[in-house]
Amino acid sequence: MASSTFWRRDLPLLIIIGSAIPTLLWRYLNHPIINAIFEEVGNWSSVISMLGWGIAVIYLFQGEYNNLKQKPDDLPTRAGFYALCAFSALLAFNSVTTGPDKMYSDAYQWWYAAFYRSESTAFYGLMFLYLCSASYRMLRARSLESFVLMAAGLLYIMRSSSMFALWFPWCVPVGEWIMNYPNKAATTAAIISATFGQVLIAVRQMLGRERTAIEVS
């Protein structure tokens, strides 16, 4: 139990403190040891991030496999899992076998354009459909606050559209005012609050009080 606590809590805490303090000191002090530790931390942070991506891929397959085990007779679930495995295997095979200039081979480019690019942009484009549907249902003047929200949003949308800007020139200065005064004030306040929060979270992590940063359950 004690060794489990060491690996799950104490060691991550030591790593966080060991990385955080030189990073903080580097900002204020110029010392060879601090500079060397800071540079090494910088190099390793990229490696650790890539490792995180790799672990995320493993979790993806693990999650889909668990889903399949829970619903073994569900056709969409089975089809989805096997399609994921098939596409992944095909991409891995393709990347290994297409030669030195792998990413720019015709085969890879075809996969990229025909599947990935089309699916990605379509997925992003669908968001606007949901936005319109949500606007239709939610942007209604049910109260003073919702009316103000609706009016401010629509005025800025009008300013963003060059067609409205030409037909209703007044919407440009009004939209700019909304963006540069109320929005600017609120966004600045939010950034300041978030920054204070970040400092607080960082201190809590170094003191070992931020459980999400040091334990994975």
Next chain:
Amino acid sequence: MGEQRSIWYKLGNLDYRIIYLLVALMTAWPLWSPVGTPMTVGENVKQYAEHIRDMEPDTVVLCAFAGYMTMLPDIEPIYLATWKMLFEQDVKIMVRVTDVDGPVVIRQEFEKIKPEENFGKVYGVDYMIFPYVLMPSATEIAFTDNIRSVYTTDYYGTPLDDLPIMEGVESMHDVDWYFTSGADWGNQRYTIPYGVKLLCWGTGTGLLPFVPPFYDPVRGPCYGYVGGASQGGELELESGFFGNGVKYNDAKNLAILGLFAFVLVGNISYFGDKYLGGN
């Protein structure tokens, strides 16, 4: 069975598939057949273009290229127009790829621009591209302090010290302008420590709501910004380098018109149901 719903209620609860179909038609139609909706250039876009035009020779420009395939149609007009404007100037351009899609997309982008053919530029002398490196905060801090602590070669595997453009460029102290989609982060990591000036480019939803606190065309840190395909079209109009932005601007205008109509119908149905529908 069930109470009789008023016409106002039905108007306010249309099947969402009708809305999707109308939006899809209004957005797709100008892509097939450009409508030619009128365009005006916003002040922020004019400032963005003006600061590029005013760049002096040998100015060092670092561009953070976020070529997410998902959002590429929204930002591609901005990227292409910006690079063409930069290539018109006698500046040194360094491109940093910041996402996983970037390595493929950047190559496609520069194949469209053709800097050597169209602008007489030479890779390694007038412009260069850094390879993709996943860059969390600590790594980016290391990069800004010493470029070679993170990158040792360029996108094509050439050592940085073999590129004439990298001579004398060691850190962000040697960079004059930074093109970024994050004004907050750019201000923290580039402007405050190193005095680098910012010009912001990005998607409409990811950039436009968050840039204003940092935007000041005279004092900075952000001297100009362009967000989304429609402002990309405005930039194309301002710069004279026309592309898909103008076509996307048509689609956006019609889509916004549709959005207005839906909100209007929704509110009419709400008040009609509330005051006239007997509910």
